[in-house]
Every structure is written in C-alpha cells, then in structure tokens.
Amino acid sequence: MGKPIVFFSHSASDKAPLSRLKELFVEKTGGAIEVFLSSDGQSIPFGRNWVHQVEEAMKRSELTVIFVSPAAVRSGWVYFEAGFSYSKGVKVVPVGFLGVDLSSLSPPLSLLQHFNITSHGSLNNLIAIANQQFGHKHAESFTRPEFEEIQTLGNVDGRSAVGNLSALIDEITVSLERKDLTLQKSELMPAVAKVFKTQKAHHNVYKSRLLAAGCVGFLKHNVEGVDENSFAFKFSVDPLNLPSLFPIVLAVLKAIAKEGVSPAWYFNVNPGVHVVRENFKVAARLKDKPVVFSSDDRFRFRDIEFEMGVFHPSKGYVQLRFCSPKVTAMDVADLFLVLEESKVLVKTGSPRVLTVNR
Secondary structure: OOOOEEEEEOOHHHHHHHHHHHHHHHHHOOOOOEEEOOOOOOOOOOOOOHHHHHHHHHHHOOEEEEEEOHHHHHHOHHHHHHHHHHHOOOEEEEEEOOOOOHHHOOOOHHHOOOEEOOOHHHHHHHHHHHHHHHOOOOOOOOOHHHHHHHHHHOOOOHHHHOOOHHHHEEEEEEEEEHHHEOOOHHHHHHHHHHHHHHOOOOEEEOOOEEEEOOEEEEEEEOOOOOOOOOEEEEEEEOHHHHHHHHHHHHHHHHHHEOOOOOOOEEEEEOOOEEEOOOHHHHHHHOOOOOEEEOOOOOEEEOOEEEEEEEEEOOEEEEEEEEOOOOOOHHHHHHHHHHHHHOOOEEEOOOOOOOOOOO
16 A cells, blocks of 8 residues: 655745755655655656646545645636645645735635644644544654744745734734833934834834834823823834834834833734633633743743733733743744634634644
8 A cells, every 4th residue: 555645736936945845744754645746856757747747646645735825826726726636525725825824815715624834833733634634643843943944945024924913913012101211202212213223124213203114113292191291102013014023123122121121012903803811711722832820810931921901892902021032023923823723812703724633
C-alpha cells in the first residue's frame, strides 16, 4: 500500500514559501505522507504534461489543502482545483495564507471548514488534519522561527504577521496622563516627532497632533475638565499597521513616559465580536492554553498581562500591559489567535472555522 497523498493547491507565485512548507511537513511526518506541489520541480518530472499530471494527482489524493494567498485569489486557479477535488469526494480544506483572511472572502471557499495560517500554532493544524484524515500520530511540532521563515519567503510585509487581527480589532489606543509624563506640554510633540524621524517613518507633525500611515498621536487638553493646564498624550493605531508601528510606538512611550510606567493598551473589538468577560469563563476556555492567572484579576500570556472588558454593552475591549521590553507584535498576534481559538473572542455570524479533535 502506497503513502497517502496530500495535494497542495496554490498559485505558482507562492512556490518559495510552499516548497519550504512542504519540506518541513514531510520532515515532521517522517516521510509517511507524500505531498504533491506542482511548482516544486519534483512532483512533476520535466517534460511531462503538466495539466494531466495535476489532474492525476488530484484524483489520487485523499486530502486537498487550498492555500489561498493574495496571488491565489488573483489567479483563480485554486478555485478550479478545489472544485475538481470536491467533486471527486476528496476532503478539501481551504487555508488563508500569507495574510488572507478566509472569513472575508465570498463563497464557495469560505463556506467550507477552514482556518488561517497566522502563527506556528495554526501551521500545526496541517499536521493535526493529516493525523485525523490518515489515522497517524505525528507530533505537532512547527515552531515560531519556521513560521517566520515561511512568511519571509512569501515576501510578507508586516501586515500579514498579525494575520486576521484586523478582523477582530477595530482600533488600538494607548494613553499617558500628565502624571506619567516626563515632559511638559510644549515638549511633547517635538519629542514624538523626533522618534518618528529617527525610525525613518514618514509623518506630518502639527502643534498638537502627529499623523502617520496607520496612526495618529495627539495631545488631549483639559482632560480633567477642571484644570485647563491638565493634558494627556494618546495614540490611536490601525491594527493593520501594528507590526510596523509597534516598535515605533514603544520607542515613543519610552521617550516620554516616566521610568517604570507601563501604560495600558486598549484593543477595541469590531462590531459583531463578542468578548467573554467573566474570569471564570475565560479561565475555563483557556485552561489548555499557555496562559496563567496573574494578579489583579488579570491573565498572563508570555510577557503580556491582559483582561477583558466593555465600554458599553455593544463595545468590548481587551486591555494589555507589557511586562517586558522584548514583547513583539507577533506576541500580540499570537495572543489574539489564542483568544479567538478558545472562543474568548467570538466573531458572531462569521463563517464556520475548522476545528480539529485533539
């Protein structure tokens, strides 16, 4: 009896990241599963009829993984391969790849059970699905550096590193009150602009506001309502730009905040995203995840403390505090992936998301 075959449906433009993913997948499954990747130069010997070879591979496969990248969406070829496999009774699993969020796509692919590859944890879904399909027991051993290598090979910019964060989060805000600032009001905007200039980030600065792609920083005057000399500084960040802006915002906060001050970051959820707030429910849903109960009714994931809340019944948020200067945007993205997978954050009315029995 031959090896089971997994067909990787993809755009030829994604040859580099998927060739590496195939290598890693075969390595982690001990060579027990054959992977057909038409663009790798191995699955189809030189000189063979390409279309015929692809068709035969789809017929022999027991599992077809549709890698829906930006290039794949533009080419449309994967839709043909998905339809062909589905018509033959082959299990078809669409995967959001290199920044594509499948829940944002129109049918038919979005109607199938699916997931987005947004971290090494979601890469391990590929092994879990193969184990389930073929009755194997391979360890789910993809690592974060391997995920980042695949992203880099796909020429993924910073936006894709956070995966579908923007599908959950509408806006990110972080504020510092006057008591937490080292500078006077007149010194703040020049200091903020200096950081952006040092980071070579294009920006426009005004008397009390700085505008850059994906964020705005501004002075808030008379924040206490009684003291005209009171002020605060606030950043609002578009989640799509978090990877590129995250280190810049951290550098600004370090430049203007008093030592030891760790401001809260508010990740305000999109309409239609339900936030589970009760700690006993949150703890139950996160019990099998790398999350511990911290202090002051907060939870901790790596070096991030977090808690859930609402501004009003229809507007929730997740509040984050960073316990180390080593926290990255990828850490933040991984946290929100955990919160979504554990149904602490629930996109109401969204298409079905693949679940794998562990």
